[in-house]
Amino acid sequence: MKAAWLLIAGGLTALALGVGASATLTRGLVFIALLGGLAYALGVSGLSQRKWIALPAFVLGLLAPFLLTFGVHSVLMHRVGHVERCTVTAKDERPFAKYPSVDYVLACPSGEVELDRDWNDRLKTGEADVLLGPPLLPDWADSTRWNLLLVTSVPGAMILLVPVAWALRKQP
Template identity: 65%
Template sequence: MRGPLLLIGCGFAALALSTALGATFGLGLVFIGVVGGLAYGLGVGGLAERRWIIIPALILGVGAAFFLAFGVHSVLMQRIGHVEHCTVTQAEEHPFTKYPSVDYVLACPSGEVELSRSWNDRLLIQETDVLVAPPLEPKFADDTRWNLWLVTGVPLAMILLVGVARAVRRVP
């Protein structure tokens, strides 16, 4: 029983690390969270000693990596970030790539900010609002669509699934 609990604990730690680093350094660190989600799912399956619980545990664990990486950053920016009115100083368009986008360099009161947007959501005027909260990555103010209940619901569901795994554990 020690092995599954260790996997679950390491999975939670990797998800927390991925979420914290993703909000601070960028979202490219989601891979750490995916590995943590896989460890969590395998740990829950081992704890329950039932095969049917592995599928929802893996789905929840891997989904949590993406959900928390994007949602926690957005919720933190809504809660502690402040809005700055910024002006576009440079825009580099990439319309003919596989995923068309525009890279912006913005002059804000707190300093220069670099952000990207998809081609369909590109700015039509040379001014925009940006949420800033150092050391978190800045983001466009209109990109915050997550709420606190959705983001906190994922870790709570993961904890409840560990309880379910213990409840359905085979008793000798």
């Protein structure tokens, strides 16, 4: 029982740290959040000791890192970020890669920014609007906006699943 609580607490902590690091440092750190989500799912499954609760726990544990990393970043950038008109100074086109894309270096009034786009969405002109809001990673201003309710419902569901698992545990 104690191991289950440690897995839940450690998993939620790793999830929070991974999401925070992925939104501010590099998207590659979403792996830490994924490990946290899996630890959370194992903890909830162990706490309940019921097989059927494993499915929602693992679905939340696997979806949460990706949904929270990109959703929290998008919501925060559209709430606290500001748009700057930037000029493309360099670009590296990779049309024949497995996933064709273009890497851009942009000169913005607040400094240099590096962003990438899918090949089909590449810039048609030498200028673009960029959302900046340090310490968050910059983003394209025309990118999709995430819904705050969707982003906040995932951690809410994760938190509510813990007392459900606790209430449904097998009694000795």
